Amino acid sequence: MTGDEACAEGALAAGCRFFGGYPITPATEIAEHMSKRLPEVGGTFIQMEDEIAAMASILGGAWAGQKSMTATSGPGFSLMMENIGLGVCTETPCVVVNVQRVGPSTGLPTMGAQADMMQARWGSHGDYRIIALAPMSAQEIFFQTITAFNLSERYRTPVFIMTDEIVGHMSEKVIIPPADRIITEWRPKPSGRKDRFLLYKPGKNGVAPMPAAGEGYNVHVTGLTHDEKGYPVMSVEAQEQMMDRLCRKIDDNLDDIIMTEAHHLDDAEVVLVSYGISARTSLAAMQQSRAMGMKVGFLRLITVWPFAQRQIAALAERVKALVTVEINLGQMHLEVTRAAAGKTPCHLVGHAGGTIISPDQVIATIKEVY
Amino acid sequence: MPATARNLTPKSPEHPLEDLIRSDRIPHIWCPGCGIGTAFSAALTAMKTSGLDLQKTCMVSGIGCSGRAAGYVKLDSFHTTHGRAIPFATGLKLGNPALNVVVFSGDGDLFAIGGNHFIHAARRNMDLTVICLNNLNYGMTGGQVAATTPFHARTTTTPSGNPDAPFNLPLLAWASGATYVARWTILHTRELTECIQKAILKNGFSFIEVLGPCPINYGRRNKEKSLQTLKMYQERTIIRNNPQMDDLDVDFTKQVVLGEFVDKDRPTCIENYDKTCRILE
Numbered sequence: 001m002t003g004d005e006a007c008a009e010g011a012l013a014a015g016c017r018f019f020g021g022y023p024i025t026p027a028t029e030i031a032e033h034m035s036k037r038l039p040e041v042g043g044t045f046i047q048m049e050d051e052i053a054a055m056a057s058i059l060g061g062a063w064a065g066q067k068s069m070t071a072t073s074g075p076g077f078s079l080m081m082e083n084i085g086l087g088v089c090t091e092t093p094c095v096v097v098n099v100q101r102v103g104p105s106t107g108l109p110t111m112g113a114q115a116d117m118m119q120a121r122w123g124s125h126g127d128y129r130i131i132a133l134a135p136m137s138a139q140e141i142f143f144q145t146i147t148a149f150n151l152s153e154r155y156r157t158p159v160f161i162m163t164d165e166i167v168g169h170m171s172e173k174v175i176i177p178p179a180d181r182i183i184t185e186w187r188p189k190p191s192g193r194k195d196r197f198l199l200y201k202p203g204k205n206g207v208a209p210m211p212a213a214g215e216g217y218n219v220h221v222t223g224l225t226h227d228e229k230g231y232p233v234m235s236v237e238a239q240e241q242m243m244d245r246l247c248r249k250i251d252d253n254l255d256d257i258i259m260t261e262a263h264h265l266d267d268a269e270v271v272l273v274s275y276g277i278s279a280r281t282s283l284a285a286m287q288q289s290r291a292m293g294m295k296v297g298f299l300r301l302i303t304v305w306p307f308a309q310r311q312i313a314a315l316a317e318r319v320k321a322l323v324t325v326e327i328n329l330g331q332m333h334l335e336v337t338r339a340a341a342g343k344t345p346c347h348l349v350g351h352a353g354g355t356i357i358s359p360d361q362v363i364a365t366i367k368e369v370y
Numbered sequence: 371m372p373a374t375a376r377n378l379t380p381k382s383p384e385h386p387l388e389d390l391i392r393s394d395r396i397p398h399i400w401c402p403g404c405g406i407g408t409a410f411s412a413a414l415t416a417m418k419t420s421g422l423d424l425q426k427t428c429m430v431s432g433i434g435c436s437g438r439a440a441g442y443v444k445l446d447s448f449h450t451t452h453g454r455a456i457p458f459a460t461g462l463k464l465g466n467p468a469l470n471v472v473v474f475s476g477d478g479d480l481f482a483i484g485g486n487h488f489i490h491a492a493r494r495n496m497d498l499t500v501i502c503l504n505n506l507n508y509g510m511t512g513g514q515v516a517a518t519t520p521f522h523a524r525t526t527t528t529p530s531g532n533p534d535a536p537f538n539l540p541l542l543a544w545a546s547g548a549t550y551v552a553r554w555t556i557l558h559t560r561e562l563t564e565c566i567q568k569a570i571l572k573n574g575f576s577f578i579e580v581l582g583p584c585p586i587n588y589g590r591r592n593k594e595k596s597l598q599t600l601k602m603y604q605e606r607t608i609i610r611n612n613p614q615m616d617d618l619d620v621d622f623t624k625q626v627v628l629g630e631f632v633d634k635d636r637p638t639c640i641e642n643y644d645k646t647c648r649i650l651e
């Protein structure tokens with residue numbers, strides 16, 4: 001099955017029962033698959049009138065008590081940004097898939113890129129934290145979609161899957177384990193007196209329990225700066241407290257959220273850093289360079305946001321160079337450079353998008369910096 | 371002191387909507403003479419007397435003075451982004467069809483930035499009740515032109531008068547497929563409350579336009595004192611049920627038609643989805 005279909009199947013396996021979407025290449029197949037499968041499992045699919053509506057609808061779906069998802073590509077991702085901010089501010093669990101294509105603007109609609117990485121981090125206005133994962137195969141997109149739902153439920157926040165046209169459209173064998181082997185999490189549920197319930201009072205992990213509409217909690221949910229009760233408070237102090245809570249639930253749990261994969265880091269002199277489809281390029285480049293006798297390692301970012309700052313900083317202390325491989329003109333490369341803090345030179349292998357990066361290009365850079 | 375004696379001490383009477391209002395959020399932000407409060411109480415009274423399970427009833431608003439309504443109602447209430455109350459409400463309803471979902475928002479919110487969502491929700495016959503407080507301008511941001519501002523009216527962004535024509539909202543709702551459409555002013559609270567109640571109890575997409583003054587931003591620039599606006603609501607309106615839909619422009623230089631304009635039945639979005647998409651064998 002294709003990466004897009006595997007993503008949809010992963011969502012269903014995770015318990016997603018509401019999808020609000022809008023067609024866009026190369027993400028359309030996710031919506032198509034969900035439109036067929038959701039009614040079979042008692043869920044609901046709706047094609048909204050645009051991506052703004054799609055994003056708003058999944059926030060509504062989440063407050064109705066459902067695990068909710070949408071999927072899009074660059075132009076639609078841009079339209080979703082305001083309501084992604086609403087999701088962050090109101091601590092609404094949901095999953096947004098971006099099957100990245102070439103931008104800016106309409107760009108190359110049918111060709112892959114990884115150039116929305118900074119938009120994923122900073123695209124909505126204001127300060128906030130976000131969680132984003134980057135799968136490198138159809139099988140992985142299946143599992144990562146489940147993980148994305150689990151993280152979004154655990155931390156009550158929108159979670160992104162930052163995949164790309166190449167992974168989305170590639171056909172690979174995908175093994176779907178039996179349902180009882182799949183761990184699915186749900187948002188923490190409130191207990192105790194309903195009239196004393198505080199919608200944003202953090203419990204375990206710094207995350208507040210979340211009731212659904214209709215359960216008798218009379219919640220007030222607003223994108224205005226609010227207190228623990230959820231009521232708007234127009235003050236600098238309330239803003240500081242709210243932001244502190246929003247950031248802390250992510251910042252205090254980095255070890256739980258950040259997933260990386262280490263390949264031959266122990267003796268590495270040059271380390272590749274990559275994610276998504278470019279991770280496959282990097283793996284091949286690492287293996288070929290090792291065959292040529294160069295001690296090359298590879299750090300794969302499975303979680304791209306929050307950024308694996310600590311891991312990069314530690315590598316920067318001891319390697320000759322870090323090489324970021326990504327299909328853009330240097331986005332995560334900026335983060336790698338920042339985390340390396342001048343301790344080691346940082347290089348980029350990237351281009352403006354439309355095709356994968358070949359292992360040869362990476363090897364050429366490795367040879368230069370080795 | 372004996373209990374009876376204590377009971378004689380005067381106690382301020384309870385507000386009849388006390389149980390539906392977040393009294394811990396009062397005072398509200400609305401200006402003196404503003405029409406929103408009256409429309410809001412009519413909506414609450416209608417909800418209360420409708421016999422609906424209020425625990426299963428939600429209010430969704432967008433952004434604007436009218437959009438603050440969701441912040442004062444003691445129900446599950448959602449104050450979303452500018453223009454997006456309807457798609458949020460759509461997700462809420464589809465996520466749990468047992469919920470009764472009422473959207474309360476402003477004319478700018480629902481018909482300028484959110485206009486696309488309105489027509490599509492009406493087309494699908496989403497089971498929502500949409501109440502629009504139409505004050506002919508963007509109150510919250512200081513009185514700019516809206517999609518409902520009368521031709522030639524003055525606002526901060528039409529200092530020489532509005533060069534554009536306003537929407538006829540009931541016509542738009544009807545053409546988009548709404549199954550219930552009514553219009554009242556805040557002077558007609560009894561009719562308004564009855565119609566809101568009917569709309570809430572009705573399956574399908576219901577739309578109620580409420581004309582209400584914004585004396586601070588619209589009235590002031592158009593030489594209308596609050597009382598004059600209300601007088602106009604009394605003298606220059608006429609109640610007509612089942613009128614010609616294209617006679618429903620809001621033009622107070624002529625006469626503005628009020629009443630219940632559409633009340634028909636067709637399958638809702640959810641009914642159609644269940645019938646069309648769920649039976650696959």
Ligand SMILES: Cc1ncc(C[n+]2csc(CCOP(=O)(O)OP(=O)(O)O)c2C)c(N)n1
Pocket residue numbers: 433434435436437452475476477478479480503505507508509510511516
């Ligand atoms: C995306 C976005 N654009 C602009 C605004 C600024 N804004 C806030 S309320 C409003 C207009 C509200 O008008 P209306 O819906 O008629 O409500 P009223 O205040 O008149 O009740 C605007 C433009 C915003 N909050 N968000």
Ligand code: SF4
Pocket residue numbers: 399400401403404405406435436505509510583584585586587588
């Ligand atoms: S600005 Fe206008 S609409 Fe807003 S509260 Fe004041 S009178 Fe009402």
Ligand SMILES: [Mg+2]
Pocket residue numbers: 434476477478503504505506507508509516
């Ligand atoms: Mg208005």
